[in-house]
Amino acid sequence: MTAFTSPVVTVRPALPRDKADVAEFTKFIWDGHDYVGEAFPEWLADPQGILLAAEYAGRCVGCAKVTRIAPGQWWLEGFRVDPQFQGWKIGSRLDAACNAWWDAHGDGTLRLLTSSRRVKVHHLSEERGFRKLGEALYLEAEPLDGPSDAFAAMKPEEADEAAAFCLRAAPGRLMGVGWKFAAPNPVSLREAAEAGLAFWWRGRTGFLSAWADDDERGDRLTVGLEACAGGSRVELLRDFRRLASARGMVAAGWMSQADEESSRALEEAGYKRDWDDSGFLYERGRPAMTGGAAGL
Secondary structure, eight states: OOOOOOOEEEEEEEGGHHHHHHHHHHHGGGGOOOOOHHHHHHHTTSSSSSSEEEETTTEEEEEEOOOOOOEHHHHHHEEEEEEGGSSSSSSHEEOOOOOOOOHOOOOOOEEEEEEEEOHHHHHHHHHHOOOEEEEEEEEOOOOOSSSOOOOTEEEEGGGGHHHHHHHHHHHHEEEEEEEEOOOOOOHHHHHHTTTEEEEEETTTTEEEEEEEEETTTTEEEEEEEEEESSSSSHHHHHHHHHHHHHTTTTTTEEEEEEHHHHHHHHHHHTOEESSOOEEEEEEEEEEOOSSOOOOO
């Protein structure tokens, strides 16, 4: 008599054949604006970090990514599960596999950003050893007409100087790198400068990095990190609105950890909350290793 067994969910490194499944099950997430299906081919080609897939009955039904932003700076992203398989704890299994891989192969710090409403993710992250850094908010202002010459482009070879300036002038602040965050570092700042998105402000009394994306309205520019050693943070943020206008953007955004000082400066500079939701930032380091760790 032949025994038949039901398919089981397995977690493995992602394969090119998973692209079609991921594109299909993500196409209605975020009202059709999910970025994962579009990013998946690029993630497959990333030689650093790992892209994992959950497979069931020959189909990819979930994915997650560990991304190396810069030396010692890692990011968890792209957690998605096929809506037909919600409740199967696939997300928890992907999360465990990502964390196990990073414990075995990563270094420095691992971070993630999740919605403030996802209480189960908060508890799971804390169980994994993450600590909550704070709440991240997105605020937005209309671009302002006027000269943008308060900013001078940072040169890529000035990345070390800029990183030291940010760490000195904005201690403890993280730098937004797209929808990811990292401590200010020369690699990320050099990349921003090469993209034309890193600036000295008013005779190097301040510094600002930015990142660009778009929505249904058009292109927008968002502050990655602003740091002032002299001058007014409010004026720097107003000048950023002029920079956004000079570049033809439909909006000037700010997304980072919120605190009382930031909130006051942003309000005075004309920025307002654009989303009802917010995000919680978490980070952890590698645990002390007492034995070997198996990787995927």
